[in-house]
Amino acid sequence: MLGIAPTTLRTWDQRYGLGPSIRTEGGHRRYEEADVEVLRRMVALTGQGVAPASAAVLARREAAARLARSRAPLGGEEARAAQRGFLAAARRLDEPLMLDLAAKLITAHGVVSAWEAVFVPSLVELGDQVAERGQGVEVEHLASASVLHALREVPRSARPGPLAALLSCAPDEQHVLALEALGAALSEEDRLWRSLGARVPADALCDAVTRLRPVVLLVWAHRADLARQVPFAALESLSGAVVAVAGPGWHGLELPASVHRPATLTEAVGLVLTRA
Template sequence: MTYTPRAVAGMLGVAPTTLRTWDQRYGLGPSLRTDGGHRRYEDADVEVLRRMVVLTGQGVAASSAAVLARHEPQTRPSVARSPLTWQNAISAQRSLLAAAKRLDEPTMSDLADQLITDHGVVSAWEAVFVPALVELGELVADTGQGVEIEHLASGSVLFALRGIPRASGPGVLSALLSCAPDEQHWLPLEALGAALSEQGRTWRNLGARVPADALYDAVTRLRPAVALVWAHRRELALRVPLEEFGARPGTVLAVAGAGWDGLELPSYVHRPATLTEAIRLVVDRTGS
């Protein structure tokens, strides 16, 4: 597929003028132009720009980020992953929470990255990250304090998840991930995306608070193998007009999160109950 500058800007969350500047100053432009001279980006171009966005967001100077963005990220070394035992998980949770309460972001990021490297995204997410983040969330709810701790911890986990090289290439987009309208908890979608990257699947995350019409337009334009909508509360799930999407040829519509519990869903909507089930749904739809 090819994309217009406006479409790419929307995918990456930057202004079209930013893309134009990066093209003019650093040569990070589209590979194709139409007969009429209009710029068109390919998937490989988008991945370079995605790395540029991540690097500049981490504080790397734009000129240096442009050089780094042109190079494919190195694949993590293939190592045998040991099982994450209950004792290991409890110890890792305590270490992560202790670092969080010290506001020690470098240590949190290192711990999160090591857990993913040693045990994979699913084990690290389910056995360590979720319990630790839930405990921090309960601390904020109970005391009204500690928001800064929770935010730094979430950011450290996000940084580690995004360290997994993204799959890229031509063909059907494996998964389009999106929050329900007004849903702000989008970290679970990043965990799913990182796990899909481990499986070599392509994905995009529209992020938090996605209006229903924006999600509909994105599904229509990108035609992913699976489109999954996340909601952690019932009232947020109810704001997704599933009936308007209908059964779409070539795209499976799925929902995830506690917000969908107990709701009656159309027959064409899938409801994976766990991260592993969501991964399997995408893998099954996109082949071996």
């Protein structure tokens, strides 16, 4: 149908990530219509003389833009039904079903909508139950791990350019899931980002900002005692990065006037997009 050899398909899959959405247990590749459209664009671009590596980036970027335009917002009864399904799978410790539901929500509605309408309400409910009853930690942990896995499956941007965002936890902060959600949402917008992960010492954070020179630096904290350890004066003197904070740990704290405080994932993504 495409007029290219199977060996070319395998090469494009291995080198440029232009592979199928589905692989059978026996290792067979199953290309969906969206996969074929990306390959058609790859064929057209290479036929015009574009280098394969550049053509692959363009083909993926155009496909992501088309998908974003076609995604429907998630809300109302559809969101509540998705929550019920995810919570039911979580309480059964049905990890394969949670992974499948999370991946489908992200594909159909995008990271931001899935996060705000389903993942956060579901995880909050599970966390509240642990706090009230003193049991169910295993349910909360497996649900969080399933969401994390689905977020990390969102393809990262490969386009050249400045680092749009550097994401980091405050020193001794161990919760990384919200940062991964922001990173996945930025990947959908074809923006480059890096995450330093959990428990980043103040000196290490400063060193990373100096070396990577991100457009936006965002630091997450869920408790005030952890948030207070972030060295804002040193960070602002190191580079021209826009500094932002997120998480409940910053509530009520006085911060420099230049520090941004996005309250939602939507606001955090918008902050990065307006500057990078």
